[in-house]
Structures are given as structure tokens and as C-alpha cells.
Amino acid sequence: MKRIGILGGTFDPPHIGHLVIAEEVRMALHLEEIWFIPTYEPPHKQEASIEVNKRLAMLESAISDNTSFHINTIEIERSGKSYTYDTIKSLNNRYSDTEFFFIIGGDMVEYLPHWHKIDELMRMVKFVGVKRPGYSLTTPYPIQEVEIPMIDISSSLIRERLYKNESIRYLVPDSVYTFIKGNHLYE
Ligand SMILES: Nc1ncnc2c1ncn2[C@@H]1O[C@H](COP(=O)(O)OP(=O)(O)OP(=O)(O)O)[C@@H](O)[C@H]1O
Numbered sequence: 001m002k003r004i005g006i007l008g009g010t011f012d013p014p015h016i017g018h019l020v021i022a023e024e025v026r027m028a029l030h031l032e033e034i035w036f037i038p039t040y041e042p043p044h045k046q047e048a049s050i051e052v053n054k055r056l057a058m059l060e061s062a063i064s065d066n067t068s069f070h071i072n073t074i075e076i077e078r079s080g081k082s083y084t085y086d087t088i089k090s091l092n093n094r095y096s097d098t099e100f101f102f103i104i105g106g107d108m109v110e111y112l113p114h115w116h117k118i119d120e121l122m123r124m125v126k127f128v129g130v131k132r133p134g135y136s137l138t139t140p141y142p143i144q145e146v147e148i149p150m151i152d153i154s155s156s157l158i159r160e161r162l163y164k165n166e167s168i169r170y171l172v173p174d175s176v177y178t179f180i181k182g183n184h185l186y187e
């Protein structure tokens with residue numbers, strides 16, 4: 001069986017926290033690839049503040065220098081609310097030779113009881129939890145923890161900084177920085 005990690009996210013915008021957790025989990029669990037899956041419409045929070053094609057373009061530029069990182073656009077193609085249950089069901093059908101590991105930060109671990117069809121989903125995919133400042137990995141669900149250097153960076157922090165015209169240099173890859181500035185995003 002192939003071993004593939006999935007990092008689902010809104011990536012509004014992508015930041016170095018996303019890249020670090022993907023790489024750390026890839027290494028720790030000996031995964032062949034990480035597939036980044038941008039949501040079309042996040043199931044549990046307000047819709048993204050910029051359009052999906054711009055989120056996708058930023059994500060492409062953020063991961064382009066890592067040959068183990070790929071993007072899967074299944075949720076964009078499906079449109080509507082991006083329930084992980086629907087995504088994993090399709091991927092399991094399509095890639096029967098692959099074991100998927102769905103990576104989530106502490107905030108999403110705490111939210112697990114509210115995920116759509118969570119009990120069925122737990123039987124369909126392995127969840128991997130990584131710590132995030134301010135959240136615990138305590139959950140009644142069987143997740144596997146991977147230790148990472150904790151990173152206190154979020155897309156909300158980056159959006160807030162940009163609204164206030166403060167620096168976000170080094171919090172996002174240079175290519176994402178250039179894209180944000182060039183397209184006047186989050187101003
Ligand atoms: N710094 C981080 N440490 C650990 N996990 C993270 C970190 N940033 C994001 N994640 C995880 O990555 C996934 C995708 O996150 P998302 O794209 O929503 O970014 P975010 O920074 O949480 O955004 P926002 O601040 O807008 O909610 C989620 O599972 C989230 O928990």
C-alpha cells in the first residue's frame with residue numbers, strides 16, 4: 001500500500017505553519033507524498049475572504065519547491081461545502097492501493113465531535129494530530145500524535161497583520177508574499 005498524507009485547509013493564505021506540519025508528518029510517518037486539498041467552502045467556518053483560484057495559486061507557489069508535495073483539487077471540483085467524509089469516500093474508492101493519513105492541528109482535533117459523519121469517517125481514514133499553541137490534543141477519538149516544533153502562526157494572524165499594514169515577511173513563503181502584495185490581497 002502507498003502511504004499518503006493529506007493536509008486539508010482553507011489556505012487563506014497558506015503560511016509556513018502548513019509547510020512545517022506537512023513536512024514533519026511526512027518524515028515521522030514515512031509517507032511518500034503529502035496532498036494539499038484546498039476547501040471550496042470550509043464546512044465549519046465563515047467562507048474564505050478571497051476567491052478559490054487565488055487561494056489555489058498561492059498554495060501552488062508555496063509548495064512548488066518540494067517534490068513530495070502535491071495539490072489535489074477534488075473539493076474545488078465538487079464545489080459546495082467541503083465535507084471531509086465526501087472527500088475521503090471518493091479518494092478511497094479511486095485509490096484502493098493507498099492508505100491515507102489526514103493531518104489536523106489541535107484546533108481541528110478539539111472540533112472533531114462536530115465533524116460531519118465523524119464516526120463513519122474515523123473508520124475510513126487515519127487521523128494524525130499535531131499540537132498548536134492554545135489547543136490540546138485530548139479527544140475521545142483515536143488519533144495518532146506526531147510531535148512537531150510548535151508554530152504560533154495562523155492565516156487569521158496574517159490577514160490581521162495585512163489589514164493593519166504590518167509585516168508578514170518570513171511568516172509566509174516569499175512566493176506567497178509576492179503574490180499577496182502583487183494582487184493587493186487582504187488590504
Ligand atoms: N501553526 C499551525 N500549527 C498546527 N496546525 C496548523 C497550523 N496552522 C494550520 N494548521 C492546521 O492546518 C489545517 C488547515 O488550516 P487552515 O488553512 O484553516 O489555516 P489556519 O491558520 O487554521 O486558518 P485560520 O486562522 O483562518 O482559521 C488545519 O487542520 C489546522 O489545524
Ligand SMILES: O=C(O)c1ccc[n+]([C@@H]2O[C@H](COP(=O)([O-])O)[C@@H](O)[C@H]2O)c1
Pocket residue numbers: 007008009010011037039042043044045082083084085108111114115116
Ligand atoms: O467534514 C467536516 O465536518 C469538517 C469539519 C471541520 C474541518 N474539516 C476539514 O478540516 C480541514 C481543515 O479545516 P480548516 O477550515 O481549518 O481549513 C479542511 O480540510 C476541512 O474541510 C472538515
